[in-house]
Amino acid sequence: MSVTAVASPHAYMQAQARWTWIEVAFWLATFLPFWLFPDYLVLASQIAITALFALSLDLILGYAGIVSLGHAAFFGLGAYTAGLVAKHGWGEPVSGLMLGAAVAGLVGYAASLIVSRFRHLALIMITLGMGLLLTELANSLHWLTGGTDGLQGVKMWPIFNKFRFDLYGYTAYSYSLIVLFLCFLVARRIINSPFGLSLRGIRENPLRMPALGASSRSHLRKIYTISAVMAGTAGALLAQTTETVSLEVLGFQRSADVLVILILGGAGRLYGGLIGAIIFMVARDQFSGNTPQFWYFWIGALLVAVVMFLPNGILGGLAKLSSAWRSKA
Amino acid sequence: MSAALATRGLDKSFGSLVVARGIEFSLPHGARYALIGPNGAGKTTLINLITGMLRPDSGEILLGGEPITALPPEKRVSRGLVRTFQINTLFPHLTPLEAVTLAVCEREGVARTWWRRVSAYSGALDEAHGILSSLMLDADCYRPTRELPYGRQRLLEIALALATRPKVLLLDEPAAGVPRDESAELFAAIGNLSRDITVLFIEHDMNLVFRFASRIIVMVGGRVLREGSPDEIAADPRVREVYLGKSHARHG
Numbered sequence: 001m002s003v004t005a006v007a008s009p010h011a012y013m014q015a016q017a018r019w020t021w022i023e024v025a026f027w028l029a030t031f032l033p034f035w036l037f038p039d040y041l042v043l044a045s046q047i048a049i050t051a052l053f054a055l056s057l058d059l060i061l062g063y064a065g066i067v068s069l070g071h072a073a074f075f076g077l078g079a080y081t082a083g084l085v086a087k088h089g090w091g092e093p094v095s096g097l098m099l100g101a102a103v104a105g106l107v108g109y110a111a112s113l114i115v116s117r118f119r120h121l122a123l124i125m126i127t128l129g130m131g132l133l134l135t136e137l138a139n140s141l142h143w144l145t146g147g148t149d150g151l152q153g154v155k156m157w158p159i160f161n162k163f164r165f166d167l168y169g170y171t172a173y174s175y176s177l178i179v180l181f182l183c184f185l186v187a188r189r190i191i192n193s194p195f196g197l198s199l200r201g202i203r204e205n206p207l208r209m210p211a212l213g214a215s216s217r218s219h220l221r222k223i224y225t226i227s228a229v230m231a232g233t234a235g236a237l238l239a240q241t242t243e244t245v246s247l248e249v250l251g252f253q254r255s256a257d258v259l260v261i262l263i264l265g266g267a268g269r270l271y272g273g274l275i276g277a278i279i280f281m282v283a284r285d286q287f288s289g290n291t292p293q294f295w296y297f298w299i300g301a302l303l304v305a306v307v308m309f310l311p312n313g314i315l316g317g318l319a320k321l322s323s324a325w326r327s328k329a
Numbered sequence: 330m331s332a333a334l335a336t337r338g339l340d341k342s343f344g345s346l347v348v349a350r351g352i353e354f355s356l357p358h359g360a361r362y363a364l365i366g367p368n369g370a371g372k373t374t375l376i377n378l379i380t381g382m383l384r385p386d387s388g389e390i391l392l393g394g395e396p397i398t399a400l401p402p403e404k405r406v407s408r409g410l411v412r413t414f415q416i417n418t419l420f421p422h423l424t425p426l427e428a429v430t431l432a433v434c435e436r437e438g439v440a441r442t443w444w445r446r447v448s449a450y451s452g453a454l455d456e457a458h459g460i461l462s463s464l465m466l467d468a469d470c471y472r473p474t475r476e477l478p479y480g481r482q483r484l485l486e487i488a489l490a491l492a493t494r495p496k497v498l499l500l501d502e503p504a505a506g507v508p509r510d511e512s513a514e515l516f517a518a519i520g521n522l523s524r525d526i527t528v529l530f531i532e533h534d535m536n537l538v539f540r541f542a543s544r545i546i547v548m549v550g551g552r553v554l555r556e557g558s559p560d561e562i563a564a565d566p567r568v569r570e571v572y573l574g575k576s577h578a579r580h581g
Contacts, residue, residue: 007471008458009426009430009454009455009457009458009470010448010451010454010455012426012471013426013430013446013447013448013454014446014448016447016448017446017447017448189443189444189446190443192446192447192448193442193443193444193445193446193447194430194431194434194439194440194441194442194443194445194447194450194453195440195441195442195443196443196447197423197427197430197431197434197440197447198431198434198435198440200420200422200423200427200431201420201423201428201431204419204420204421204422204423205418205419205420205421207418208414208418208419208420208489209403210401210402210403210406211380211402211406211411211412211414211418211490212403212406212431212432212435212436212489212492212493213403213404213406213407213411213432213435213436213493214403214431214435214440215403218441219440219441222441222443226443
C-alpha cells in the first residue's frame, strides 16, 4: 500500500495491468497435464473449453454486470456451425473455428440490441428465453442438426495439415489450450483498456454513466458481441475436438453450469472462470461415475457455501486472505 | 449574448401531482445561482428535467441558446451540461483515479478503445490526477471509493463532474450529510471553480447560500416563487413567510 501511495498515476495504472508471478505460474501449470496426467488429456481439453466459455461469461457478468441464463445459445451456435461445416466437407479446424465464432458473434450482436436495454430480472428472463428458443429451434430442424440424435459424421482434418486429432486428446488439449490462452490475452487487454474501465463503471453504477456523458448501451452491445464470439469459439472447439454436436450444447443446463462455475470461481477476476472450470469439471469427473446426477448435490452444497461465506467466489476469498496476510506482515 | 442555461415554461406532473409548473429562469455565463425552497418544492425534479433524466410534459430547455429538450442525458453532458447527485452516485469499487480517468476517457471519446491499456493514456491520467489534486483528493486517489470518508466522497462527486469539462454545473445539495465545518470547506472548493463554469446549486444552509450565491431562485410547490439577489430574497416578505420564516422557526 505504501508503495502505491506515492506512485505516479501512470505507474499505478501500469502496475494494475502488470503480469504477476502467480499468473505466470498458473499458465505454466497448464502444461502439467502433458506429463502428470497423460491419461486425462481429453478431460483437460474439456476443462480448457469450459474455462473459455466461463471467461466469455465473465466479460459480460463480471465486468459489465449483464446477468445471463442463456449464454449456451452462443456456445451452441459456435458448436453447430463448426460441426456442420466439417460434416459437409470442410474439416479444416482453424477456419471452422473462426466461422463458428463469427456466426455466434453475428447473432450475439443482434441479441445485444435487445439485451443492452434491460437489466436485472428482465435480463435474466430475456436471455433464458433466447436460450430456450434456440434449443427448440435446433431440435425442430432435425434435417440440419440431427435433433436429439445429435450431429453425426463430423470429420476434422489435421490442424495445419499436420496435427491429427488423436484418441488420447494430445492434439485436442494443445489446440484448446492455445485458443484459450489467445482469448485470455484479448480479455485481459480489454479489461485493462479504457473500454474495460467504462465497463466496470457500468457494473458499479449504471445510473452515473450517462451523467458522465457515457453511452452505456453501445458499450454493452460491444462487450456482449465480443462475449458471444468467445462463447462461440468455445463451442466450436468442443464440436471439433469431440467430432460430434448434441442438443445439450445449447441447453439450459449448460447455461446454468457455466454460471455456477463462474460464481464458484469468482466473477470479475478473469481467472475465476478458469479456476471454477477446473474445480467443477474435475469434481464431476470424480464424483459422477456411479450416479451421474447425484454429484449436483455436492455442487449445490458447495455453491450455497461459497455464496454465503465467500460472496466473491473462491478467488475473492483467496484475495481477501492474501491482503489480510500482507497487512499483518 | 445568450444565457448559459435557460428554461421556458417547463411543466411536469405525475398524474395529479404537479411537480413543475411554468418554470422559467435564465443563468448568465459564469453566474453562481442558488436554488432554494422547502422540501418537496421540486428542486431535484427540476435538475432531473434539465439534465434529461425526466422528460418535461411541455416547455423548452436551452443550453447556450440551443434547444436541448429532445437530447438524451449523455448528449447533454457532452454539450457541457453536467450534474452531481444529492445521494452519492459513485463507483464503489473503483479508485478515485480510475473513476475520474473513466470520465476523462469518455469525454475524449477514447472509451471505445479496447486494444490499448489505460496506462498508455498519460494525458488522461495526468488530467484526472490534476482534478483530484485541485480538490485535495490526491492523497486518497488510489483507495477504493467505498473506503473513503463521506466528505471525500462528496468531493469526488464534484471531481467526476469536472472531468467532463462542464460549461454549466448543477450541484444537487453538494454538502448533503456533511458536518457543518466540513461543508464550508466543500463550498470553498466550489467557490474556487473556474469562472468559465456557470453554477446552479441546491443548498439548505442559508449561511452558505448567502455567502456563495450571486443570485437566488426560490421554488415552492413546483413553481418559481421569486428570483433575486441575496438581499432582495432576504427582504422579501413572501419568501420569509413560506421558507425562511418556517425554517427559522424550526431551527429556533
